[in-house]
Amino acid sequence: MMLRQTAALFVDAYRELNSRKLFWITLVLSGLVVASFAAVGIDKQGLTILWFRLDFIPLNSDILPPSLLYKTMFLNLGLGIWLTWIAAILALITTAGMIPDLIAGGSVEMMLSKPISRVRLFLTKYAAGLLFVTLQVGVFSVASFGVIGIRGGEWEPALLLAIPLVVAFFSFLFCVCVLLGLLTRSTIASLLLTLLFWFFIFLLNATDAALVQWRSMAEAQRDALVRQVAQAEDNTRQLLITERRSLGEELPEDYHATEEEIAGVNPFLKGLRDKRDSAEKTATQAAKWSGIIFAAKTVVPKTGETVALLERTLVSMAELDALMSGQDKPKRTTVNEQTAEVSVSEYDVSIRATEILRDRSVAWILGTSFAFEAVVLALSCFIFARRDF
């Protein structure tokens, strides 16, 4: 009986989706996005869209292998913009009414008067609510898998990980939407408040990204300065010894020049050291603030990072490295010894930032997000099970 009831609820959820135009519009748009991927091509001469050659974009298959081009397009456009942004909003619009409709007078009596416990009814409806996103991301990922296989020449099954990851991402928002739907009984209120919650997470993520960038830059500067100071000290020391020996002074093998001696010889060293100290302070400060935001993010669902897990799987650090090395830009942050001016390498900073973000464990990203979802769902179940309708 249990299985039959669950199946009936899922079939009902599918029928509801089927009756909604937005579901089919989203599916058609998904198809168009995949088709637009397939229309893009890359060869030794450069990029093409259908039969038009895009000469103004300085890219070819030597810099960017076809498989990487399609993967990047899938990750940045397909996943980053379409699935986790536009399609997610369309999904929320479609499914936000689920709980308010369920608890509406006349409808809730029909459901609660059946031999199915309230908690099971609620959780089954919740799972059925994820059907929209599952179907959308499923169709999209399978089609993309085909396009990357045929056009990019690489059959990448890991791409299908997008299905559970995007469903998990959506469920983090959907659980909030469901709780708000239960509390407000209104589709529009729950939808707007969920979007507000999403915006809050987005702000937190943007702050986090900015702080990670700041921290990476501060650390790149600090490391470059520490390196430069050490090198300058070393050079000066060597210079000092060579000079004094050349003047006939007897110096023991393990002679160490004092700070004053070094400073007397190299007038730029003080400026460098001051800059290093201040860079160290800045780096510590950046690490502290970044840590605070990191702690704050622990209690909210990690929507962005959950989806970014796919990028970790699909594009390895080495591939990313290779992609970035193809660009004609400095790879190391350097310091002008005389002016103590630091020229920050974008490459250095971005590799550091990527490493910081990739160092965040899957357990932290998914574990804390699912914990959030579990708490919100438990609260919703509690309210649903105890309310009189």
Next chain:
Amino acid sequence: MTTAPTAELATAATRSDGLVIDLHHVAKTYRGRIRALCGIDMQVRRSEVFGLLGPNGAGKSTLVKILMTVIRPTECRGTMLGEPIGHKPTLARVGYLPEHHRFPPYLTGAQVVDFYGALAGAPRAHMRRRTGELLELVGMKDWARKKVGSYSKGMRQRVGIAQALVNSPDVVLLDEPTDGVDPVGRRDIREIVQRLRSEGRTVFINSHLLSELEMVCDRVAILVQGRVVQQGTIDELTADKRRYEIELAAEPEAAATYFQRALPEAIRHGEHAVLPPPAGEEGATAAPPTHSPMARRVGYHGQLATGEWLEIDHATLRIGSTEPATIQPIIDALRERGAVIRSIRQHRPSLEDLFMQAVTDPNTGETLKPGADRARKERGR
């Protein structure tokens, strides 16, 4: 500590023998002050059609929702089909049509019956045949493949009844089943209810359409402000109010003289009483007797030698009996004295009379205001 509840359960089980619904002290208080139900005791027997009636806000739907686990009672001792109220698996044997129900508009009539059948745990094997049969029973076979969103209210009600029967329930609770249904539909629903009874199923109908209930119910309960004020068969509830009425074709004064001559003993020992004004003359005030013991607007209470009460109201004589033999000598006596009888009829109070009596405050004569028992609770604080 443990023996008391066990003993209570055993007693409850014994009490429940033959009872499909056996409620004791069902109470529901909202937000600690609005008392929707104030201790309901109600028994519904197997294979009977039970009608629950009451004014708006009396708590009828609340009571049905408590039975169907939609509302959690504040206090409830009782069973349905032998299981405690709130026992979910029992609901697989119960059919329910809520008032103002709303079906998903994207489903067809057949899909509605299928869907709720599946949720009610009806076996898949016989569902397809059963769905067809039920839709035919409620006259919706031709509409089975049309979306519910395009149905009229009466059609939705018919499909609602079909879904309530899909799991072949032992007891069916219908909350305002004829709401929005045309006269043909009402007759159909009545026939379905009678058929369910003949199949040995119990039907619990919640309605304020008294004439509908009167036609199908074996027993009724009247709920007023969260309390059961009357409960029993219609015959039981009207037993002391059934009577014969003999109307003379004469002016009240002349009629009074005929009655006095025909029944000298009874009228001599009787008492004058002020009767309410006859129908159609609302607002007319009762005047005390002046020149005649049986003047206009003045009633007369007395007793026959055989014990039945009698009452004179204008040109009508009422006798508290349903036995034809009782009134024969009275008719003879009146006829012998030359009285012309306009009509003789046996009067049985309707459900509406019972209902109106139940919702009328005996002290003020005013009907009670609709709604839950808010004031009483506040007074009790």
